[in-house]
Amino acid sequence: AQKITQTQPGMFVQEKEAVTLDCTYDTSDQSYGLFWYKQPSSGEMIFLIYQGSYDEQNATEGRYSLNFQKARKSANLVISASQLGDSAMYFCATRETSGSRLTFGEGTQLTVNP
Amino acid sequence: NAGVTQTPKFQVLKTGQSMTLQCAQDMNHNSMYWYRQDPGMGLRLIYYSASEGTTDKGEVPNGYNVSRLNKREFSLRLESAAPSQTSVYFCASSVTTSGTGIHYEQYFGPGTRLTVT
Numbered sequence: 001a002q003k004i005t006q007t008q009p010g011m012f013v014q015e016k017e018a019v020t021l022d023c024t025y026d027t028s029d030q031s032y033g034l035f036w037y038k039q040p041s042s043g044e045m046i047f048l049i050y051q052g053s054y055d056e057q058n059a060t061e062g063r064y065s066l067n068f069q070k071a072r073k074s075a076n077l078v079i080s081a082s083q084l085g086d087s088a089m090y091f092c093a094t095r096e097t098s099g100s101r102l103t104f105g106e107g108t109q110l111t112v113n114p
Numbered sequence: 115n116a117g118v119t120q121t122p123k124f125q126v127l128k129t130g131q132s133m134t135l136q137c138a139q140d141m142n143h144n145s146m147y148w149y150r151q152d153p154g155m156g157l158r159l160i161y162y163s164a165s166e167g168t169t170d171k172g173e174v175p176n177g178y179n180v181s182r183l184n185k186r187e188f189s190l191r192l193e194s195a196a197p198s199q200t201s202v203y204f205c206a207s208s209v210t211t212s213g214t215g216i217h218y219e220q221y222f223g224p225g226t227r228l229t230v231t
Binding site (some may be wrong): 004034037043044045047050091093101102103104105106107 | 170204
């Protein structure tokens with residue numbers, strides 16, 4: 001069974017600074033994918049970034065990058081140059097090739113201060 | 115494209131009542147999913163449909179049934195609502211599932227906020 005752990009219930013960052021949101025995972029599969037989603041206060045789930053377990057380079061999408069350390073089973077999200085609109089709940093999730101479901105962590109509430 | 119749509123947006127039920135949550139997607143996706151989100155617990159998979167004509171249980175299927183009506187529509191039914199089913203329900207879809215489709219992200223609907231009294 002897969003398990004995702006997000007150890008930071010809440011994080012605070014100053015506008016324009018970078019922030020790292022932690023995510024560790026536990027899976028027995030050799031091939032798997034890691035996803036990050038953003039949920040603003042309006043409630044919708046927005047896909048941010050994907051990392052495959054066999055990808056040699058860390059994924060990047062604009063201001064989002066993924067610090068993927070396979071041996072440590074961690075997939076931390078780095079947001080550079082934080083903006084007020086980044087204030088939201090952030091979820092890490094994993095999917096194994098043997099199954100179709102996404103397994104989500106409990107989320108980290110990020111607050112960006114002006 | 116509307117993406118993934120869900121109806122209703124809000125619903126209040128009394129214990130024992132039944133209702134169906136509707137979900138439709140216009141992205142020609144093969145796979146569809148139902149999740150529930152409770153405070154402090156992230157999203158948990160209730161049921162999913164890997165392709166038209168198939169459905170499978172997820173992590174928390176008890177008290178729910180689903181129907182994959184066609185490729186576009188996937189409904190979730192509560193036969194006898196209980197207060198423990200008070201939650202926000204999300205429908206999602208993706209191009210495909212498992213195997214080589216692992217990298218395909220899931221697209222989520224706006225959610226249905228359900229309260230059972």
